Amino acid sequence: MLIRQIELFLIEQPLKVPFKTSYGTYEKRESIIVKILDANGICGYGEVVAFSEPWYTEETIQTALHTLQDFFIPILFKKQFNHPSDVATRFNQFKGNQMAKSGLEGAVWDLYSKLNSISLAQALGGNKAEIPVGVVISIDEPIKMLKQISAYITEGYERFKIKVSKENDYEIVSTIRNSYPTIPLMIDANSDYSIEDIPKLKKLDEFNLLMIEQPFGDRQFIEHAILQKEISTPVCLDESICSLEDIQIAYELNACKIITVKPGRVGGLTKSIEIHDYCVEKNIPIWVGGMIETGISRIQNVALASLPGFTIPGDISASSRHWEHDLIFPEVALINGKVKVPVGPGLGVEVDEERIRSISKKIYKYTSLVEITK
Numbered sequence: 001m002l003i004r005q006i007e008l009f010l011i012e013q014p015l016k017v018p019f020k021t022s023y024g025t026y027e028k029r030e031s032i033i034v035k036i037l038d039a040n041g042i043c044g045y046g047e048v049v050a051f052s053e054p055w056y057t058e059e060t061i062q063t064a065l066h067t068l069q070d071f072f073i074p075i076l077f078k079k080q081f082n083h084p085s086d087v088a089t090r091f092n093q094f095k096g097n098q099m100a101k102s103g104l105e106g107a108v109w110d111l112y113s114k115l116n117s118i119s120l121a122q123a124l125g126g127n128k129a130e131i132p133v134g135v136v137i138s139i140d141e142p143i144k145m146l147k148q149i150s151a152y153i154t155e156g157y158e159r160f161k162i163k164v165s166k167e168n169d170y171e172i173v174s175t176i177r178n179s180y181p182t183i184p185l186m187i188d189a190n191s192d193y194s195i196e197d198i199p200k201l202k203k204l205d206e207f208n209l210l211m212i213e214q215p216f217g218d219r220q221f222i223e224h225a226i227l228q229k230e231i232s233t234p235v236c237l238d239e240s241i242c243s244l245e246d247i248q249i250a251y252e253l254n255a256c257k258i259i260t261v262k263p264g265r266v267g268g269l270t271k272s273i274e275i276h277d278y279c280v281e282k283n284i285p286i287w288v289g290g291m292i293e294t295g296i297s298r299i300q301n302v303a304l305a306s307l308p309g310f311t312i313p314g315d316i317s318a319s320s321r322h323w324e325h326d327l328i329f330p331e332v333a334l335i336n337g338k339v340k341v342p343v344g345p346g347l348g349v350e351v352d353e354e355r356i357r358s359i360s361k362k363i364y365k366y367t368s369l370v371e372i373t374k
């Protein structure tokens with residue numbers, strides 16, 4: 001693969017309904033769509049899932065624009081690559097900035113799969129034709145969250161994740177469990193708790209939750225290990241896991257029983273496969289997370305979730321969960337409660353570039369002037 005041109009589209013879209021977490025409320029979403037073109041004009045698409053503010057990890061849209069332009073795009077132009085994993089290896093020379101790396105590497109995976117006339121799922125090693133999926137219910141009045149769950153059950157979702165904060169956890173979970181005693185239910189705290197809240201978290205054990213996601217801060221592996229010893233509900237780590245090394249720490253410390261994998265958070269699809277393989281070997285259940293992303297990242301996540309180790313339904317809700325219009329056709333949709341893994345080359349969907357251009361606040365275009373002899 002010889003990359004000749006790269007475009008970054010800085011877009012912003014309103015969310016269909018505000019998304020509230022323990023951190024705050026999102027009403028609109030900035031994202032960066034990546035388009036790469038090879039020497040023959042074949043293209044690949046990726047998405048940088050960083051947020052506008054550094055609340056989830058330290059990256060932001062603006063740091064991603066900087067690291068892409070000044071470090072990662074020049075790497076891509078410098079050399080011919082045989083495989084997307086070579087790109088991931090090259091990116092190792094620079095630390096962190098996983099979401100920027102992932103956006104670009106994802107586009108290379110799309111291009112690579114297209115050039116080989118295989119689907120992205122096939123290229124990654126996936127073996128499922130369709131995947132069961134879950135959905136996230138953002139913080140609201142318990143009665144409204146109940147209504148949401150009932151609508152999502154009707155849509156066919158198989159796992160329900162409730163965003164909680166330490167102020168409202170017990171009230172919300174008990175209300176939902178009263179009406180739905182047996183649905184696969186879990187909560188995500190986005191680091192809202194601290195070690196002093198262990199008694200509060202212990203009280204949630206009675207609700208038979210699938211897991212409690214990221215109760216403590218992202219570097220609090222030791223605290224999570226203390227918690228996991230005290231509660232029977234599995235702890236799942238999200239923000240804590242930015243690399244395979246982070247999982248090794250969590251595993252050795254018994255800091256969690258489950259891990260959610262997001263390509264953006266771990267530096268791309270190559271890293272996601274390495275993590276998948278490690279977790280399969282160690283018998284750590286994994287699932288694919290979500291980032292309120294557009295269909296480009298979402299359908300990439302569908303391909304990833306088709307790998308055999310992803311045994312828990314992920315946060316791969318339909319396009320209609322967050323968007324009035326998505327950027328891909330067909331949109332991500334539930335058919336009989338499942339999402340089909342695309343079989344066409346690459347992402348296996350049409351990308352609506354006209355729409356991307358029309359909602360772009362800025363478009364950055366880079367052209368390779370480097371002569372490559374081999």
Ligand SMILES: O=C(O)CCC(=O)c1ccccc1C(=O)O
Nearest residue numbers: 056136289290291292293315317
């Ligand atoms: O993409 C979705 O539908 C929601 C997934 C989600 O919960 C989430 C969305 C944005 C940032 C962090 C998280 C999270 O899993 O913590």
Ligand SMILES: [Mg+2]
Nearest residue numbers: 188213214238
């Ligand atoms: Mg989470």
